[in-house]
Amino acid sequence: MAKKSKIARNNQRQVIVDRYAAKRLELKKALVDENGTDESREAARKGLQKLPRDASPVRLRSRDAIDGRPRGMLTKFGVSRVRFRDMAHRGELPGITKSSW
Structure with a gap:
């Protein structure tokens, strides 16, 4: 934060x-x-x-919209990479799935 x-x-x-x-x-x-x-x-x-x-x-x-983190921003989603990963794992981002090959 x-x-x-x-x-x-x-x-x-x-x-x-x-x-x-x-x-x-x-x-x-x-x-x-x-x-x-x-x-x-x-x-x-x-x-x-x-x-x-x-x-x-x-x-x-550019800062994370949720906690204000200044680095690692994904501007398309408005959140940092850490927050993005958490939200993706919880299924809060529609259309985002974890890659597996």
Whole structure:
């Protein structure tokens, strides 16, 4: 189990990323626009700099949805490899069976 403060911090960052996602995308498009002027690109760069640091999705950490484990994530299922194995053995994941050959 991860520290509750780490889980809470990551959840707060997710809220901030969601809040600024549209504005961030708009500014990023203005930066790479070939038809834009140098002034508009400069303004877009300044606008990106004014956004909160936590508005960048790079600062998010993918964590297990159940216990917050930060490593060994299976993003398709939203759980860590340890939790996935336990859930698969108990039959809680439909269509997942243990391999045997």
